[in-house]
Amino acid sequence: MTRGLFIVIEGLDRTGKSTQCAQLLNHFSVSGTNAALIKFPDRTTSIGQMINSYLQSKTDINDNAIHLLFSANRWEMSQNITDTLNQGTTIIADRYAYSGVAYSVAKGLDYTYCKYPDRGLPMPDKVFFLDLPPQLAQQREDYGDERYESLDMQTRVREAFMKLLIDNQYIHKIDVTGQSIDSVHDTLKQQLEPLLTQQQQPIKHT
Ligand code: T5A
Ligand code: NA
Known part of the structure; x- marks a missing residue:
């Protein structure tokens, strides 16, 4: 049995990530591909509840500590990701380690330091960055509503993502400015097409 694809959708807040993840899930289910949706942060776990409370500004957590919690929240899901892919199910992830780096760098943490805790996680087969000017988002x-949703912060997060895009040429930037939900969905499907027909190599690690 061939393994599932690991697809990640990244972007600033409100750029349409969850909308596109849902559309892709629907597309796969209609076309008979086993697929599952995951979302980071996963607010359902005990670590996720700490993150949730932080994002809603109900608690304050040291910048380094919250960075590690976001990463831990991915690690606690990592075996599940690997097993699911190996069972032949495609995974669509709403954010992943790239958000982890970009938001912490935007707060002033060191770039190289920020990447470290996520090293060794399952590597996505495809990463999309939905690009929308922060002013439009x-x-x-x-x-x-949440902690990082200010123009100033989002502008710095976008700068950090641009650095990630330069350093990781496999991240595919999609300009969603003025694009309808359907048109973004069509672009994503087009980009994924070649991957669907090729034999997948064993899962790599970041
Ligand atoms: N974070 C996250 C870290 O700091 N470190 C980490 O490691 C991780 C994983 C929570 C926060 O945590 C930070 C980043 C975040 O600040 P979240 O729960 O994913 O992350 O929250 P948001 O990204 O804010 O999620 P949102 O739901 O707000 O944004 P989405 O998913 O990008 O946007 P979506 O799909 O909900 O759409 C937003 C609105 O736009 C409309 C939708 O209908 C909706 O109203 N829309 C469009 N409108 C016009 N044209 C289109 N093409 C549209 N597509 C969607
Ligand atoms: Na979302």
Whole structure:
């Protein structure tokens, strides 16, 4: 049996990640591909609950400590990711380690340090970065409810993502400015097409 694909969708807050993840899941289910959705942070675990409370500004946590908690929240899911892929199920992840680096770097933490805790996690087969100017994301519904949702912070997060894109040429940037939900979905499907027909190598690690 061939393993599932590991697809990651990244972007600033409110850029349409969850919307596109849901669309992809639906596309796979209609086309008869076993697929599952995961989301980081996974707020359901005990670590995830600490992160949730931090994001809602109900608690304060030291910048290094919260960085490690976000990473730990991925590690606690890592075996599950590997097993699911090996069982032939495709995984669509709403954020992953790239967000972990970008948001902490935007707060002033060292770039190389930030990458370290995630080293060894299952490596995605495809990473998309949905690119939308922070000023446009800000105009979307429910913006500003959580800790990092300010123009100043999001502008720095975007700069950090641009560095990640240069250092990791496999991350595919998609300009979603003025693009409808359907049109972004079509672009994602097009980009994934070649991967669906090729034989997958064993899972690599970051
Ligand atoms: N974080 C996360 C870290 O600091 N470190 C980490 O390691 C990780 C994993 C929570 C925060 O945690 C930080 C990053 C975040 O600040 P989250 O729970 O993913 O992360 O929260 P958000 O990214 O803010 O999720 P959102 O739900 O706000 O944004 P999405 O998923 O990008 O956007 P979505 O799909 O919900 O869409 C937002 C709105 O836009 C509309 C939608 O209908 C919705 O109203 N929309 C469009 N409108 C016009 N055109 C389109 N093409 C549209 N697509 C969607
Ligand atoms: Na989301």
